[in-house]
Amino acid sequence: MALIEARDLNRTFSVRRRGAGRRDVVAVRDVTFDVEPGEMVGYIGPNGAGKSTTIKMLTGILVPTSGHLRVAGVEPSRDRRRLARQIGVVFGQRTSLWWDLPLRDSFDLLHRIYRTDPARHRANLAEFVELLALGDLLDTPVRQLSLGQRMRGDIAAALLHDPAILYLDEPTIGLDVVSKGRLREFLRALNATRGVTLLLTTHDLQDIEALCDRVVVIDHGTLVYDGSLPGLHEVGGSTRTLVVDLADAAPPIAVPGADTVRVEGPRQWLRFPAEASAAPVVAAVAAAYDVADLSIQEPAIEDVIRSLYGSG
Amino acid sequence: MRLYVAVARGSFRRYATYLGATVAGTFANTVFGLVLCFVYTAVWRANPEAGGYDVADALTYVWIGQGLIMVVAIWGGGSPDDLAARIRSGDVAIDFYRPVSILAWYLAADLGRAAYHLLSRGVVPFVLGALLFDLHRPSPSGAALFLLALPLAVVVSFALRLLAALSAFWLLDDTGPRSLLGFVALFFSGLTLPLVLFPDGLRHVALVLPWQSFVQLPADLFLSKRTGLDAVAGFGLAAAWAAVLLLACAAVLRRAERRVVVQGG
Amino acid sequence: MADLAARVLEPVVDFGRIARLWMRATMAYPASFWMLAVSSPLTTGLDFVALVIIFGNVDDLGGFSLTEIGFLYGATGVGIGVADLVVGRVGNLGELVRTGRLDTMMTKPVPLLVQVCADGFALRRLARVLQSGAVLAWAATYVDWSPARVATTGAMLVSGSLIFAALFVGMSCLQFWTTDTAEVANGFTYGGNTATQYPLTVFPVEVVKALTFVLPIAFVNWYPALYVLGRDDPFGLPSWLQHASPLAAVVCLGACALAWRSGVRHYTSTGS
CATH class of the missing domain: 3.30.70 (Alpha-Beta Plaits)
Structure with a gap:
């Protein structure tokens, strides 16, 4: 069974217009795709194409207007908390870490609320601290971290509970070239050694080239391409x-x-x-x-x- | 001067965009006003001359108080909050390098905000109150003095709020001073209870503190409880507080500037 | 059975964990922490100071003495105080929506409401409970106690807390639709608290009926207090109302749960 199963997914927003009452806007229209375990998929499209709306439906944040959706065997919006144990989510622009507290405290809280096995948590923490070079930052309050450091902290935070799927929303936005390279390397290794399924939205083609064997393109809410990156070039001429x-x-x-x-x-x-x-x-x-x-x-x-x- | 008028106008417009907040806040003020009106009716029924007010005076006082909460920003807020945010983020360094007075800039912005709140959150609860209850009809001179006292109240309140915000230069976080100030303002402005009901000693103290200009003084002018020389004395006291507090703001700002410039932001 | 216990207990434990982290975070600014610790109880105590000052001008208010009103004041204060301590932060929902932090919370394995209420937890909000509790204890020394009155008082405090908690949460759900309407909830919660600090005899009978049958705020203290203070209902309403506070709490919680569920399902997130 596919890890992510989306069939004819629709999401409509009711938008209020100045003086003209309400109007329905279709943000996602009849989107269908599957993602198999271990895939690395780039989900791309222009601003306002429906990328975020799709990701928010996949993570249970938004309820689909219609269509069938299964992620890791559950219906996301109905079973959000069960889904949460299966997924890790990183929204590039905001942090889920505690602003005024050392990084270590955020990791510790996540350990407890996910009820991860202590030995497993320690092993994961040690590994991510090593791979993401977080050792010196564990006792630094998050507000004092640079953007790149914080992103690394957020990614570690999203992975500590061994999720099967990692959603990344613009993970490299605002990072310098070296940080971007290191992050991509980490994600590749994560996929290779742990088999974590990766779904990322990005504006950076290099992210896709470095990471994804598969690209899904959405525009005006409609899925317009699903296949390999070379294939996309072919279709797009x-x-x-x-x-x-x-x-x-x-x-x-x-x-x-x-x-x-x-x-x-x-x-x-x-x-x-x-x-x-x-x-x-x-x-x-x-x-x-x-x-x-x-x-x-x-x-x-x-x-x-x-x-x-x-x-x- | 033109610049500061533009700042005030911009601030007015900015607050005017939060329509939902305005409606919701007006609703809350009206609920509190209604509750207090029934309570005060019972108080003045039990003692028809309490504090030298009659029941119409007391009910009018309620709606003046509810109307002025946001205008005078008794709980805090307004442009000093913006400054505190810029101090925390470090953006304030830019303000120091602008060829304009920080004090005048933020004062203009706060006056613009107050003007918007007067026309929305000030007028609406008052009109609703006047429709539901028999309120005191002000004399022309009382109404005029009342309106004249408002900008003075806003300036005194602004200077106090700014001092609390400026503490962020040293504490990094101004919520503590802000909440202490809110507590004092709530009580000594006369919003919790008209100062005229206070027992003698406490009343004498409260009536010379800067906060009396927030609600008690405008209300007494509106109700024609203070006229002639008495009114002039009220204005004089409020103006003196405004001057002292603004000077204090300027002095603190100078020290803060030295601190920012030395640390390079 | 063990499974059920875990399902109830786990969110409570998680609330504690998140709350503790926030308390530590507030200690990052010790000066502000201590000033807030001082000003919070002072601010919540002002209403009672006002009552005392009023009684310097009058002998009774709405036919009730200061000790009787102290009982009413203390009971509603403990109720809203407990509710505010535990769920009061739900009033910040609009801010969580605007900043997108609610989205992040929705991807965590802790019930959303628990996360929202524990967010920014501050122990200083215990101040209202302690201050109102002190007034209630003082007023209680003037009550002619019996076992039934003790039980009614206990039920009143629990029900009052639940009714206020339901109001906090239920009214905040409006912010799922329009994020800047936190003040509407304040009008109901703090407005309700202010109204019940005084004997309801100061209000017209229509208002009392509305506070009984439409927005059942009168059950947080008024009806059970009439029983405890041994007073007949001044409006001649049936005496079973004096024991109906738990029922009112259940109804409020039901309505609140419906509002929350519908709010979460209608949630549209921000921007893109």
Whole structure:
């Protein structure tokens, strides 16, 4: 049985308009998908597309207007507290830690309210403290932690009770490059060693590339894509760009499988489909020209999604 | 000057957006007003001349009190709360580098707030009270003096609230001083009970403290209990408190500024 | 059986744990902590000071003496004090909705209401219970006690606490729909407390009937106190009302549970 089972999920909000009474707005429309144990799924879409609404239904915060929803075998909004033991939730912008108290106190309270086995809690705590480099921070009041430190604390807090699913809402927002890298590494290891299922919403395509084998795209409340990241590029007709620095200025390069779209002195830009391998294009260019340097530019997530709509 | 008028107007508009809070608060004030009216009716039935008031005076006093709670911010709140939040977050350092007076800026904002609360949470309970009970009809001069006393009450209250907020520079958290101030204001403003009912000794003390200008003085002007020289003396006392307290605010602000500048925020 | 005990006990234990953490958090600012510890009992005591001052101007109020009114005052004060201590923070619900903290609470394995009420717990709210309790104890020395009167007083204090608790929670549910209406609940709870600090004989009979049959605040002290003080109902209402406080509490709790459930199911969270 799938760990997350969503069938024809709908959520409508009644919105009050100035002087014009109330109007129903569909935030999520007929969304259907399954997530199997151990998957790492990126849930993406423009602002206001219905990402948060979906996550809030999956976590039991919002009651679906209609449709069928099972997470870890329970109906989230009806059985919120049982579900809570199965899931960990991190909302990137806010913390669930005690602001004026040391990190250690928050962890200790979570241990007690989840009634985690003491030995299990100690082992988990030791492991997360080690992997997330929290050792020196345990006795620091949360209000004195940096954003990145707090995020690490929040992620440890969400995992201490061994949840089967971890929801992450914009986990890398506001973090510096090094912190982002470390966090992604941790999440990958978490999935590999513990089999924790990961569902994350993000604006950062690199999060998806580093972590997710599967992408679900939502826009205007409707699910518009569910598949692999390369597949998304294919459907969306997105392209990657090979930037070639030649030893000398030359006429536009002509190789099979790529179009030269721009020439500027010795530098040329070749566009090829994102899902295709770069290797044959690189080989063809290297065989025929005197190459000084090569680099590949990845498409931006917004462009991919935009082209998805352009073509659909 | 133009700047501060704009600040006051902006503050007025900001409070005007919390319509739900205004309606809910007006409801609560009205409930309290109703309860107190029945209680005071019983008190003045038992003693028709208590405190030198008649029953209409007492009921009018109730609705003046309920109407002024938010205008004078007797419980606390208003722009000093905004400043306290900026002190906690450290944003106050920016305020010090602005070429405007912090004191005047926050005072203007609080006057704007008070104007909004006068027109909403002040007028509505009073009108409801006047519809339900036989209230004292003020003389033109009484009404005029009453309105003149309000800005003075707001300034005195503002200076006290600001002093409590400024304690956050040293304590990091101003809830303690704020709640102490709220307690004193509640009792000595005459909101809990008209000061005129207080036993002699306590009454004499209460009538020279700054808080008497919050409710007791405006009410006595409205009820024409204080006229002529007596009214002038009331204004003089309130104005003297306003001046002393504002000077104290300025002095504390200067010390705080030195502290912030030395610590670099 | 053990399972049932755990289901009842666990939320209580969790409330204690969360509350204790918040008390520790308030100690992060010791100066404020001590000033609040001083000002809270003083503030709640003001109403009684006002009563005493009123009795400096009159000999009786609504046909009741100061000791009798002290009994009423103490009883309603203990009731709202206990309720405020345990569930009073539910008045902050709108703030939890606005900041999104309610969402976070909904993903924890502790009943939502327990988390909301334990959030920001402060022991200083015990002040009202102690101060009102002291007045009640003083007034009790003037009562002609019998076993039945003792039992009625006990039932009155428990029922009063439950009625006020139900009002706090029930009226705060409005904030699931409109987050800035905390004051409406205050109008009912603290307004109800203020009204019952005085003998209900100061109100017109319509108001008394409303406080009996519509919003049953009169049961927190008035009816049981009439029995304990050995007074006939001044409005001629049936005497069984004097023992109906537990029933009123059950009705209030039922209505409150319905309001809370419907509030949680209609909750729409913030923004996106």
